Amino acid sequence: MKDHDAIKLFVGQIPRNLEESDLKPLFEEFGRIYELTVLKDRFTGMHKGCAFLTYCARDSALKAQSALHEQKTLPGMNRPIQVKPADSEGRGDRKLFVGMLGKQQSEDDVRRLFEPFGQIEECTILRGPDGASKGGSTERGLAPCLAVPQGASSSLVVKFADTDKERTLRRMHQMAGQLGIFNPMTIQFGAYGAYTQAIMQQQAALMAAAQGTCLNPMAAIAAAQMQQMAAFNVSGLVAAPLTPSSGTSTPPGISTAPVPSIATPIGVNGFSPLPPQTNGQPTSETIYTNGIHPYPAQSPTVADPLQQAYAGMQHYAAAYPTAYAPISQAFPQQAPIIPQQQREGPEGCNLFIYHLPQEFGDAELTQMFLPFGNVISAKVFVDRATNQSKCFGFVSFDNPTSAQAAIQAMNGFQIGMKRLKVQLKRPKDANRPY
DNA sequence: TACAATT
Numbered sequence: 001m002k003d004h005d006a007i008k009l010f011v012g013q014i015p016r017n018l019e020e021s022d023l024k025p026l027f028e029e030f031g032r033i034y035e036l037t038v039l040k041d042r043f044t045g046m047h048k049g050c051a052f053l054t055y056c057a058r059d060s061a062l063k064a065q066s067a068l069h070e071q072k073t074l075p076g077m078n079r080p081i082q083v084k085p086a087d088s089e090g091r092g093d094r095k096l097f098v099g100m101l102g103k104q105q106s107e108d109d110v111r112r113l114f115e116p117f118g119q120i121e122e123c124t125i126l127r128g129p130d131g132a133s134k135g136g137s138t139e140r141g142l143a144p145c146l147a148v149p150q151g152a153s154s155s156l157v158v159k160f161a162d163t164d165k166e167r168t169l170r171r172m173h174q175m176a177g178q179l180g181i182f183n184p185m186t187i188q189f190g191a192y193g194a195y196t197q198a199i200m201q202q203q204a205a206l207m208a209a210a211q212g213t214c215l216n217p218m219a220a221i222a223a224a225q226m227q228q229m230a231a232f233n234v235s236g237l238v239a240a241p242l243t244p245s246s247g248t249s250t251p252p253g254i255s256t257a258p259v260p261s262i263a264t265p266i267g268v269n270g271f272s273p274l275p276p277q278t279n280g281q282p283t284s285e286t287i288y289t290n291g292i293h294p295y296p297a298q299s300p301t302v303a304d305p306l307q308q309a310y311a312g313m314q315h316y317a318a319a320y321p322t323a324y325a326p327i328s329q330a331f332p333q334q335a336p337i338i339p340q341q342q343r344e345g346p347e348g349c350n351l352f353i354y355h356l357p358q359e360f361g362d363a364e365l366t367q368m369f370l371p372f373g374n375v376i377s378a379k380v381f382v383d384r385a386t387n388q389s390k391c392f393g394f395v396s397f398d399n400p401t402s403a404q405a406a407i408q409a410m411n412g413f414q415i416g417m418k419r420l421k422v423q424l425k426r427p428k429d430a431n432r433p434y
Numbered sequence: 435t436a437c438a439a440t441t
Binding site: 095101343352393426 | 439
């Protein structure tokens, strides 16, 4: 029989050719085994390379863990054997997440902080691929700690770490966000989402440009971009076609999309943004003078200013068909949906943007930079405590040309009383010689 | 107001 306080161990990194009988001798060294089960696939019966192991005595389990866990590597494996309490052993109540650590703080610092509260089983600083601290840490004490240690930064976050379930949920949520499932525009316009959105934006942009007013921050941005594109202007002067930085293809079905009368195709294949403050158009100073409007205002409901804008656009389109035509191409096809963990592009592709309007979120940032290329990531930095934007963010493209185009067009761009600062993000490894 | 993603 086993003791009541026996611990079920998880054993990982076992070669798949080893069965219970092969493993037994290895583990019996530390005490009498109550149960040893190699995990097999439920359907195929395939060896999963791990096992559950319960000793009759708790003490045997602890000995085995300290002697074997990460201590030796079994033949044919490239990682050391794992011997630790199984997930079912209630680890969830002991592991803490420690956030907002200083970048320089080490495992030892964290250990020192938490030592007064009990024996520490494990303490890890979460690090990025480059080894830089991410400001988080895990630690497992024998008893849960709830107090923030004296002397620690008051903003230190100490809470129970996510359980596996929570982690999975969060991942799914993130994934869904990246897939645009929660983007209202997508739901609203279905298959034509990207196209319709572009149309709506153009309408807002043109109206804003024409009237010197602003429907919402995005309209102001879009308006300015329209001016900067300079593929055409209202007087009908068509600029020379320029090489787009990316996204030249027209989405399938765009020519048969709703409102075909507007999207009269012409031979302008793309655009290249020009610096701000183009002459002959209302400058950005005349835009965005109405203060802050909550975003989005882009749903085509009655009484929506955009609804009126839409009607106005029909006239505009009739009067200036060539001017209106580049719409389907001016906004490159929405970047292909690639669920990605990778949030940063190659060197020279990542932008740091400062002086963003307070109400700008990731979506707005994305929209703002979409015309310059494939945006693989756009992140507005938010204060963890208040959930408020800190008015700066990061945008990553998949190529340096797009990034440069975005800098050229958007750096110094005025929104309200502020001018955007758009520059290459500082490389992380600057000043880190090793 | 100034250069990230934390389990």
